[in-house]
Amino acid sequence: MALDIKTNALDQRRQTFAHIARRLGEDRPASRYEEATFDLQPGGAHHYRPTWDPAHELYDASRTGIVLADWYVLKDPRQFYYGTYTIARARMMEAAEKALSFVEKRNGFAAIAPEWQDTIRFYLLPLRHVEWGANMNACSITDLGFGAAITQATMFTATDRLGIAQIIGRIGLIAGGGQALDEGKRVWMDAPEWQPMRRLVEDSLVISDWFEMFVAQFLALDGLLYPLVYDLFDLAGQAHGASSLSMMTEFMVDWRDEVTRWIDAVLRATARESDANRDHLGRWFAHWEQRAAEALAPLATRVLGEAGIDALAGLRGELAKRAAGLGIPVGQ
Amino acid sequence: MSVKAIGAYRFAPADRVENFHGNQLLTLLWDDHLMFAAPIVVPVPPSMPWSAVAGEVLPQLYAQHPDWAKVDMGEVEWTLDGEPFEPDAARSLAEQGVHHKSVIRFRTPGLVGLAGAHF
């Protein structure tokens, strides 16, 4: 055996694939993330134009106004490839399962003050439709985006958002069975407080530049919605005995913290490259952040009362600071 | 029939003759000699005389086969794009109707490859 290992060491012809070595600048052992990501999207000539978009090639960088010399600068700081991604999510889901079954078994939802239970059903259950819209947008970016680095991360995000929509669905089942979900959808479709949000989500689905979609969904909308719902609404719920809800939405809080690192890395690398990119990002952010704030205002007011508008303004300030920190010009 | 597409869907053919820098493509197929697994395609100027095809192009491609040395050029049965063809050694390909992507398929009577396997 010892001899085998020695032979092996002598005979190893190369440490990694040539395309990885070219990127690393030398032939040295590469990480699984690097081997799973770099240059996976085919270059070279394509055979046929898509019948669904004859103006472009199948993979075509000109589907967005953003220009990058190398699309693999959009690396994922989490270094997620399929294996690390699913194992991370399975672990988070295991914790979520425990929380859901704990609350269900102990009938924890019933311990929340009844009027706040109504409030939760009103603000939380329609969010599964927002998540479903986010799923479609992430999927759209995976479809039209350029380079495996960004499109694999958006694929993971697409299934994340479906998963979160289903966690909300399960909270709904605990909080009132199928009827609660049906009612949540009715609210989503008809309640005046939800209509600006539904309009925003539907408008986001038809954004033609996929990078603009990225900014609209992940920075502008999520950047305000997640802290509003999972931090501020949750905090307000504590006064009404809603700690069981906090347990059940822990997944979303952890997820947001994790995914923010990736979103920020993508935007920072994009902004860094050129004035033209910064102009695009600044314009898109200004537009969609305004829309998101308008869409969230009626919900903030409904849940937090008069304090809602101030709370939202505070979140907007923090988001603007975050965007500016990423190199995105934020309008004065 | 034509493609169903969401918008106008017409693109220039990838292999128009003008893309070949003065050459045109010629496909050659020697029947009963499956040692050459598929028809062979070569770029040739349309002005090339048949004598150059017979004297240079074909031997360069096929001389590895033991049958090639036995081929009597006068006996070869040629077809051009599916029709019987009697090449004129002195005239050019273009003058004899050999166009871009023409197929010249031929058999050599009495020479049917090795081991009775058309190989």
Added chain:
Amino acid sequence: MTQNVSITLQNTDEGRGIIAAIMADNPDAVANRYPAMTKIDCPGRLVMNRETISTELGRDYDLQELNLTLVCLSGNVDEDDDRLLIAWNA
């Protein structure tokens, strides 16, 4: 003539239990063994019962765990909590 449906499973410990359960519940099934996998053919339809598999494995089996052992199948699939059915003319 009744056409075969088929299911192919990995030759793992779980796979062996599932194969045994299928063979017990489907008298017409035929198991073809290959390196690392077993292909079971059965005329018309084949049923996998959660309970039989649980008995074979000595633990509570969730049919969705089949995901870990399945290699290939042929036929229309219908799954509920207690059984998975593969059939033609479903």
Added chain:
Amino acid sequence: MTTTTTQSPRAKKLGIKERYSYLTRGLDWEPSYQPREKIFPYTDYEGIRIHDWDKFEDPFRLTMDAYWKFQAEKERRLYAVIDSFAQNNGQMNVTDARYINALKIFLTAVSPLEYAAHRSYAHVGRHFDGVGPRIACQMQAIDELRHAQTQIHTISHFNKFFDGLHDPWHMFSRVWYLSVPKSFFEDAMSAGPFEFLTAISFSFEYVLTSLLFVPFMSGAAYNGDMATVTFGFSAQSDESRHMTLGLEIIKFMLEQDEGNVPIVQKWIDKWFWRGYRLLSIVAMMMDYMLPKKIMSWKEAWEIYFEQGGGALFTDLARYGIRLPKYHEIASAEKDHYSHQAWSTFYQYTHAAAFHTWLPDAGEEAWMREKYPESYDRLYAPRYAHWGAEADEGKRFYNNGLPQLCQVCQVPAFFTEANDPTRISLRTCEHEGEHYHFCSDGCRDIFLDEPEKYVQAWLPVHQIYQGNCGGATVPEVLDWYHLNGGADNLDYKGSPDEALWQSWQASKAGTGT
């Protein structure tokens, strides 16, 4: 004490169907701020009529919690095997280093298709109107990414020792024979969503891929490659879900509108033939590249297409669907397919990133047994002649570049179904240009959509246009990133062979 609850209307434990329905189907809504056709712009132009998207049944009903749980478990098991294979130098324990050449084809030809499938299932996973097919397609989209990545991670270890694996993504878009898989998948990706699913989910995954994965993976196990068999089977467990999507989507289209039947039939005809031609490479891998053989291409064709496919199409007959056009040609070719493919690569292996060789005596005996109709009569004499030439130092390489089929892009090496000694070559003229094909099947496909196939990037023609690095073979090989003298040529005399023999010698040394 009995626990009772009166406070909230607690639901009784939901069954899998009901639970799935609440958690997924309920997510969608009828948009009112944007027109539906703007959100879903691609489901109309192919002519398929869908009246009720809710009728689509997803038979496995996976929700993301279960998906993450099972997939993570699969990944843990797989990477444990990959790690231990590397640590134990598993590459030294395969049956023979010739086997590695099958992995070279796999990594350069199949893994990139997994990636392409990932992106194109994301496309349809976004754009189908119905929730059911959308989620099924999205799960497939992420699964296909998994397959590309697990294949890279498994084969990465082999790349450290063997040639021909070092630059797969670069090669995929350039090397001549890799345009066969590339054009196949790009044909499907560039089609509308319904044709795409008919092509890949049904015709390829359901009807044909068992032929690729099942015997090949079983073959990997038989040849001592535990890493490959593990990723292969792990992928197949996802594949079963994908195949089921393929069958469900076909039934869905056929049940929704009678007008869909002829469209679907035409697609089945096209994609059966396109997929079958792609599998010529697999036929050769099965019969020639596995040192220990599981089953012949012919047997696999009989089990998986003639019997398995036969049962499937009998079942679909109630919708008015028949077996794919030219299936009888495919069955007639089963005695010849692998041999003709191997003969072709044998003579063009100077321009390929894998090795070829002549079968040894034991393998020839197997061929004779499996192919009594054809082997001794047509193929053994070839190998005898080539063997004798090679022994004299004149290993045969073809000096010319082959005519490629305009549609499948395989060199036109196939013979007439009724005469295995005559090359099948078909031609047509379209708008003043001439096009050549390997078969009636491929010509029919062209004639149905000529605007598509006139765009084909045919490697041989591209070389002659000067777009592939230069006019000489060495220049083209450089452009391919193919290391001449190492990646290509006969196995005999290759660095791979020398390495393998040194391992065998060192093992023999430790044994005594």
